[in-house]
Structures are given as structure tokens and as C-alpha cells.
Amino acid sequence: xxxxxxxxxxxxxxxxxxxxxxxxxxxxxxxxxxxxxxxxxxxxxxxxxxxxxxxxxxxxxxxxxxxxxxxxxxxxxxxxxxxxxxxxxxxxxxxxxxxxxxxxxxxxxxxxxxxxxxxxxxxxxxxxxxxxxxxxxxxxxxxxxxxxxxxxxxxxxxxxxxxxxxxxxxxxxxxxxxxxxxxxxxxxxxxxxxxxxxxxxxxxxxxxxxxxxxxxxxxxxxxxxxxxxxxxxxxxxxxxxxxxxxxxxxxxxxxxxxxxxxxxxxxxxx
Amino acid sequence: xxxxxxxxxxxxxxxxxxxxxxxxxxxxxxxxxxxxxxxxxxxxxxxxxxxxxxxxxxxxxxxxxxxxxxxxxxxxxxxxxxxxxxxxxxxxxxxxxxxxxxxxxxxxxxxxxxxxxxxxxxxxxxxxxxxxxxxxxxxxxxxxxxxxxxxxxxxxxxxxxxxxxxxxxxxxxxxxxxxxxxxxxxxxxxxxxxxxxxxxxxxxxxxxxxxxxxxxxxxxxxxxxxxxxxxxxxxxxxxxxxxxxxxxxxxxxxxxxxxxxxxxxxxxxx
Numbered sequence: 001x002x003x004x005x006x007x008x009x010x011x012x013x014x015x016x017x018x019x020x021x022x023x024x025x026x027x028x029x030x031x032x033x034x035x036x037x038x039x040x041x042x043x044x045x046x047x048x049x050x051x052x053x054x055x056x057x058x059x060x061x062x063x064x065x066x067x068x069x070x071x072x073x074x075x076x077x078x079x080x081x082x083x084x085x086x087x088x089x090x091x092x093x094x095x096x097x098x099x100x101x102x103x104x105x106x107x108x109x110x111x112x113x114x115x116x117x118x119x120x121x122x123x124x125x126x127x128x129x130x131x132x133x134x135x136x137x138x139x140x141x142x143x144x145x146x147x148x149x150x151x152x153x154x155x156x157x158x159x160x161x162x163x164x165x166x167x168x169x170x171x172x173x174x175x176x177x178x179x180x181x182x183x184x185x186x187x188x189x190x191x192x193x194x195x196x197x198x199x200x201x202x203x204x205x206x207x208x209x210x211x212x213x214x215x216x217x218x219x220x221x222x223x224x225x226x227x228x229x230x231x232x233x234x235x236x237x238x239x240x241x242x243x244x245x246x247x248x249x250x251x252x253x254x255x256x257x258x259x260x261x262x263x264x265x266x267x268x269x270x
Numbered sequence: 271x272x273x274x275x276x277x278x279x280x281x282x283x284x285x286x287x288x289x290x291x292x293x294x295x296x297x298x299x300x301x302x303x304x305x306x307x308x309x310x311x312x313x314x315x316x317x318x319x320x321x322x323x324x325x326x327x328x329x330x331x332x333x334x335x336x337x338x339x340x341x342x343x344x345x346x347x348x349x350x351x352x353x354x355x356x357x358x359x360x361x362x363x364x365x366x367x368x369x370x371x372x373x374x375x376x377x378x379x380x381x382x383x384x385x386x387x388x389x390x391x392x393x394x395x396x397x398x399x400x401x402x403x404x405x406x407x408x409x410x411x412x413x414x415x416x417x418x419x420x421x422x423x424x425x426x427x428x429x430x431x432x433x434x435x436x437x438x439x440x441x442x443x444x445x446x447x448x449x450x451x452x453x454x455x456x457x458x459x460x461x462x463x464x465x466x467x468x469x470x471x472x473x474x475x476x477x478x479x480x481x482x483x484x485x486x487x488x489x490x491x492x493x494x495x496x497x498x499x500x501x502x503x504x505x506x507x508x509x510x511x512x513x514x515x516x517x518x519x520x521x522x523x524x525x526x527x528x529x530x531x532x533x534x535x536x537x538x539x540x
Contacts, residue, residue: 105476106492115453144414146451147476147492153451181416181423183385206375206417211481222376222417 007266008033008061010200010244011040014255019044020052021255027056029259033240035062035100038090046093053094061098061240062137062173062198063091068104069121070114070151077121084125092132097239098197099129100137100173105148115151119161122170130169137173137197138162142181144211155179155188162195173198174232175244177215180204180223189231196237200244201225201270213246217261218269225269241270277536278303278331280470280514281310284525289314290322291525297326299529303510305332305370308360316363323364331368331510332407332443332468333361338374339391340384340421347391354395362402367509368467369399370407370443375418384421389431392440400439407443407467408432412451414481425449425458432465443468444502445514447485450474450493459501466507471495471540472515483516487531488539495539511540 009031011022019040026034041049053060066087071077091099103118122136129136138158141150152158158172172192177200179185189196203221208214218225229241243262250258279301281292289310296304311319323330336357341347361369373388392406399406408428411420422428428442442462447470449455459466473491478484488495499511513532520528 109492109494111450111492111494142413143451144412144478144481147474154453157453180381181413183424183427204417208414208481211414211478222379222381224379224381 002267004031004263004266006033006239006241007031007263008035008240008242009259009262010035010064010242011037012064013243013245013250013262014258015246015251017255019049023052023056023058025255025259026058028256029263031058031259031263033059033061033242035064035242035244036060036094036096037064038087041090041094046090049094060094060096061242062100063087063094063096063098065100065102066125066136067101070104070107070117072107077117081121081124084121085128088125088129088132088134091134096134098135098137098171098173100139100198102139102141103150103152105146106151111151115157118152119164122161123165126165126167126169130167134169135197136170138170139173139175139198140178142178154182154184155192156184159188159191171195171197173200175200175202176223176225176228177202177204180228185228186231189228189235193235196232196235197239198242199229199232199237199239200242201229201266202243202245210248213248215245215247217245217247217250218243218265229270272537274301274533274536276303276509276511277301277533278305278510278512279529279532280305280334280512281307282334283513283515283520283532284528285516285521287525289319293322293326293328295525295529296328298526299533301328301529301533303329303331303512305334305512305514306330306364306366307334308357311360311364316360319364330364330366331512332370333357333364333366333368335370335372336395336406337371340374340377340387342377347387351391351394354391355398358395358399358402358404361404366404368405368407368441368443370409370468372409372411373420373422375416376421381421385427388422389434392431393435396435396437396439400437404439405467406440408440409443409445409468410448412448424452424454425462426454429458429461441465441467443470445470445472446493446495446498447472447474450498455498456501459498459505463505466502466505467509468512469499469502469507469509470512470514471499471536472513480518483518485515485517487515487517487520488513488535499540
């Protein structure tokens with residue numbers, strides 16, 4: 001696309017940076033969006049974060065994260081819902097249009113029931129999100145995270161939940177790392193037309209050095225990023241594109257250097 | 271099922287054992303089947319392997335493995351096909367009804383084309399398999415292996431290839447580790463009725479210590495093995511059930527001790 005006008009930096013791509021470092025670093029590189037994490041906001045303070053967003057003019061593409069709906073007991077389910085309410089409120093406070101949902105893994109050794117609990121949890125959370133003016137974005141994770149992070153492992157599942165709940169305040173966040181392998185991905189992206197509310201880029205390097213923290217920089221792996229980006233565009237998504245890379249090796253690179261590398265790769269491969 | 275009459279030990283579950291050790295070990299534990307690997311047969315010698323199979327009375331449930339169809343060039347594709355011919359011949363020689371196919375990863379940065387090359391490669395190999403009296407078993411691998419080991423990542427894809435080729439000499443090998451996460455798995459097992467020709471068990475432990483060599487022992491993880499076994503049975507599969515566990519920690523256990531553990535867990539969880 002040869003412009004960084006849609007570029008967003010997910011905060012954990014620069015794990016070692018605080019929010020002030022991230023916002024000042026992005027401002028220096030004229031990067032228009034960031035995706036923030038709740039733990040980093042807690043560390044920096046909400047007011048300080050708001051002031052820095054205001055002074056730099058950087059927008060928040062999404063807040064990470066809500067979710068983890070399956071719960072062993074009703075008590076835990078309620079506690080989790082309350083935590084999700086706070087996440088929605090925080091997204092509203094920082095002007096993030098989207099709260100990203102990592103839906104949660106298997107509880108009580110029951111995969112089917114855990115999957116149902118995700119749909120139920122989202123339905124319970126939706127009225128609060130609507131009221132706050134925040135959209136909930138289901139992010140299907142790679143099947144290798146099915147046990148412990150997200151029983152929602154395909155765009156097909158996410159589309160199904162969204163279609164069943166019929167509200168403009170629920171959508172899907174598509175991360176290429178999680179979905180690129182899916183033989184149905186282009187059909188499911190088309191099916192997602194009108195409710196795609198986020199798009200994340202990175203790459204799948206071979207061999208993957210680590211399931212969780214071994215994502216690659218765009219261009220270093222096998223994912224057909226441009227093809228996926230074009231499919232998402234055809235499906236109507238024109239919002240920010242987040243670079244979300246968790247990688248031990250990249251975290252060793254000085255942040256400002258890494259930001260310049262991301263810009264170069266974004267221009268070349270996204 | 272409370273019997274080990276269908277138990278087969280995949281050789282790499284006891285990686286450190288030679289074929290003589292494996293066959294004598296299994297004979298001592300009255301285990302009726304083994305699945306052998308080509309590199310181990312080469313090491314032991316085909317004649318020695320045949321003599322030991324004869325003297326112990328142990329049957330071979332499958333030979334590992336053929337496949338890796340996607341190739342960068344036509345020359346490499348032909349070379350690979352010849353290697354697959356030899357694998358078929360070896361399966362026939364040791365009386366293995368099934369040659370397991372690990373289909374191969376992405377070549378030339380083209381996922382779609384690589385997937386087509388798998389279907390083409392299988393079609394080219396089938397006449398030789400039919401002539402040799404060996405069935406080809408497509409084993410869909412977990413999507414985390416899509417880049418480098420198998421572009422066939424779901425039972426749906428395997429079923430599709432099998433239905434398109436319409437021959438009793440092609441079937442699917444279902445390994446619980448690779449497919450348990452799939453929301454469509456029970457529908458696809460039912461769709462596979464009549465062409466399921468292998469079933470592998472192990473478990474998915476949390477967290478997975480290693481993608482390739484971090485499989486768990488049955489009962490140590492989250493997979494609903496019994497439910498999957500019952501589904502496969504309803505779909506008509508009554509053949510050997512292979513225990514296939516690649517695990518660095520289990521490889522440290524003395525082989526005869528590990529065999530007894532496998533028997534116990536097989537009786538309890540499969």
C-alpha cells in the first residue's frame with residue numbers, strides 16, 4: 001500500500017517500552033496508531049496515558065484485551081464478567097474503538113461446553129459494550145492455543161458467533177499468524193464482510209522458534225500477507241493495521257531501530 | 271475398551287530402541303501390533319525385520335512414511351515419487367496394510383499450489399499402491415505444521431481428496447493430537463465412514479513442551495480420546511490403534527517400563 005497511514009503498533013511488539021516511550025517513539029516516526037495493553041496502562045497511569053495520547057495525536061486502534069470467558073464455576077464466571085466490564089470502560093476511556101477478545105481455553109475438561117461459555121460470555125458483555133460505545137472484537141487464535149488460550153480457533157467459529165448475535169457492536173479481529181493455514185480462510189473473510197473490525201500482521205517463520213513468542217517480522221516467513229490484506233480490504237475493512245509481533249529476538253533490538261524496521265517491512269509486505 | 275487386542279506401538283514412541291528391541295519388548299508384553307519407520311528398517315535390515323516379525327507373530331499396522339509431495343521442480347517431484355514407490359514396496363514387503371502419508375509443506379511460497387501438488391502426487395502414487403496391495407493413508411497434521419510438514423491440516427481436506435479420487439486404496443489416518451481442536455471433527459469423522467484406515471492416540475498436555483517432541487501420554491492432557499475413539503468406531507474403523515508419542519522426557523524412560531505404562535494408559539483412556 002506504500003503508506004503508513006493505517007499502521008498501528010501493538011504495544012507488545014515493543015515489550016520493553018513503557019507507554020510514554022511507545023507514544024514518543026511512534027510520534028517521532030509519524031506512526032498514526034497504537035494498540036495498548038491494560039497492564040501497561042496500569043503501569044503508566046490512565047491520566048498520563050490520556051495526556052500523552054492527546055499531546056502526540058496518536059490514536060488507539062484497539063485495547064488488549066478482554067475475554068477468557070470459560071470459567072470453572074459461576075462465581076468465577078461473574079468475576080470474569082466484571083473484569084471484562086472494566087476492560088470495556090478502559091477501552092472507552094482511551095478512545096479505542098475495539099476491545100480485543102482472547103476468548104479463553106478449556107475448563108472442566110469440556111471443550112464443547114467451554115466453547116458455549118464463550119458465546120454466552122460475549123452475549124452477557126455486549127450490552128455494556130454497546131452502552132460504552134466500544135466494539136468487541138473476537139480474535140480467533142491458532143489451534144495450537146485451543147487448550148489454554150482460545151477455544152475459538154477459526155474465523156468460521158467467530159463468524160458463526162457474530163451471525164448468531166446480530167449486533168453491529170460485535171466483530172472479528174483477524175490476525176494472519178492465527179488464520180493463514182486455514183483452507184477456508186478466503187471464503188470466511190468474504191463471509192465476514194461488514195463485521196471485520198481489526199487486522200493484525202506479522203509472519204510465520206520456519207521453524208517457529210516458540211509458539212507464543214516466536215512470531216516473525218513481515219517478510220521473514222510463509223504467510224501471504226498481501227493476499228490476506230487484499231481479501232480483508234475487499235470485505236470492507238479499511239481501518240488500522242496492527243503490527244503484533246511477540247518475539248524474544250526482536251525484543252532485544254532498540255525500540256527506535258525496531259520501529260524503523262517495522263515501517264520498512266510494512267511498506268514492502270503489507 | 272479394556273483389552274490391548276488393538277494396541278499398536280509406533281516405533282518412535284520408543285525412539286531409542288532398535289527393531290529387535292522393539293519386537294522382543296512388545297512380544298514380552300503381548301502387544302499385537304507395531305508401526306515401523308523406514309529408517310529403523312534400514313538400520314536393522316529388511317530380512318532381519320521379516321524374521322523377527324515372523325518369530326514373534328507381531329503384525330505391522332502401518333509403515334511410516336511416504337508423502338512430502340510438494341516439490342520445487344519437476345525433477346524433484348519425480349525423485350520424490352520414486353522414493354514413494356520404494357516406500358510402498360517396503361510396506362508390502364513387511365505386510366503393512368497402510369503406508370502413512372505425511373503430505374509435505376509449502377514450496378515456492380505458494381500454499382494453494384502446494385496443496386494441489388499433494389492431490390496430484392497421491393493420484394500419481396495410487397496405481398503403484400493398488401498393484402502392491404498397500405493402502406495409502408493421508409494423515410492430516412496439526413495446522414502448526416502447515417508450513418514445513420503438511421499443507422493438509424484438517425480431516426475435511428483429507429476427506430475431500432479421498433472423495434475426489436474414489437478408490438478403496440486411499441484412506442485417512444486420524445491422529446488425535448493433530449485434529450482434536452477442530453470444531454468440525456465429529457462431522458468429518460462421520461463423513462470419513464468407510465475410509466478411515468488408521469487411528470493414533472496420545473495427548474495434548476498444557477503447556478506443550480515442544481511442538482514436535484512434546485506430545486503427551488494418554489490421560490495427561492486435554493484430548494477427549496475416548497469420545498474420538500467412539501466416533502471413529504461408529505464410522506466403521508475397527509483396526510489397530512497406534513500409540514504415537516514423540517516426547518523427549520518419555521524417551522528417557524527404560525523401554526520395557528514405558529511399554530507397561532502405555533498398556534495401563536491404553537486400558538484406562540482409549
